[in-house]
Amino acid sequence: MPSPKVAVVTGAGSGIGRALALACAREGMAVVAADIETEALAQTQALVKAAGADCMAQRCDVSSAADVEQLAEASWRWRGGVDWLFNNAGVAVLGTAWDATEDDWRWVLGVNLMGVAHGVRSFVPRMRARGTPAHIVNTASAAGLATVGGSAVYCASKHAVVAYSECLAKDLEQVGSSIGVSVLCPSLVATRINESQRNRPAALAAAGPTAAAYEERVRAGMASSAVSAEDVARAAVEAIHARRFYVIPHARTGASVQDRSQKIMGDFHDIHQENLQ
Template structure:
């Protein structure tokens, strides 16, 4: 209970999560930081402290419902509740769809999709009980709006995050709660996501090393990005203030979305209107 508005951010020990945290701190928000990487968390916390806002950090594996529940309980205890929840932690595997192992599916869906669902289950009822305006911001990806080769497991997880977020927004609207939802869909920006295997649990280590070309494509894509993680965070906060649902920071994502929608509607029209 600090008098500050409060942002809780998962995966805030690195990359986009760290920049989201710092952007919130620059707005004067208190920070609740969560990650499995405690060194990364400490580094983010040190940066945030230079901005003069109250912070606390907690080790939390978002794939574990008990960890997320404990994080939500700490947020309530330390700050009295959360105004903005960023379900941001995420990991990726690369390679053709047919090489994905059970462990790949369990790990990526566990963090990317169940992690978001765990956040919603632990935080949203607390937000509803508090009754003040709040927002849930789920990090999906441009890979949740379009598709690309070599990313079937990641794309499937991120499309699921977009669908889950759309349903969440409808549920909250129907319930009449003052809780908004946004879904963040960036294209590639330079972060540590290409080294996501660093946080992979030992019991889910069974995977097929992707051909070097897949990793090269990601590295090149990151290097070519006209914007960085701080720009993504700034675009996210601007969208949150504007009450926007889809946050799509890269201008080139529009073309990918249009091509996918055109393909879908092209096939639909061919079946229903006789247009070839």
């Protein structure tokens, strides 16, 4: 009997990450669950095993290139390769653009953007050398396709993840790789991302002020969302099977993207055409 395929999920201790780990278990895959929170990670590992799948848990701070490299090495030692990689770990800060501190930027970009970059740098060369079909899902956000006030740092990080993923897909296509890429862009879902500060490093503790109105907006959006973390995970797995790049689980995201695109095109003008008039 052939060995099961292997999925690696970062940020697997809660929310979308835990739902992705369980979705992979239902696919009959062995799961490498990674998170910075060891207790939450152990809970995910127990749930994955209860679902009938083998699971290795490893603490990993994705903002650390060394931690992610160790995760890749451990994954290869455990099963000899990885078929699906979910660069999913993420954090958020709220507040006006001018109130964001240097520590806010370092923390959010370190996890949300560099966590993805570290994952690609450590896993893709190994995946390519292995030579079998594989897939990478980078978790961005609807905030990577549109924008909202009070979220400058978060939106900037997620727009960067979308652009990075688009470039990654082009790079892999140009070298004829069998590795597919998807970018996952959910809107608000009932997760613990609004409690991100629980994992904020002491060395990056200087946070800008957050207005209560921003926090209430996020709480209300999570509470009213008809889309669950399980729905998001299911959409991601479906996208992998369909080899679809953009994964947008919330229907209303389309209206936000369309509105932004219309504003861009409305302000667009051809300076060469102007010079002819």
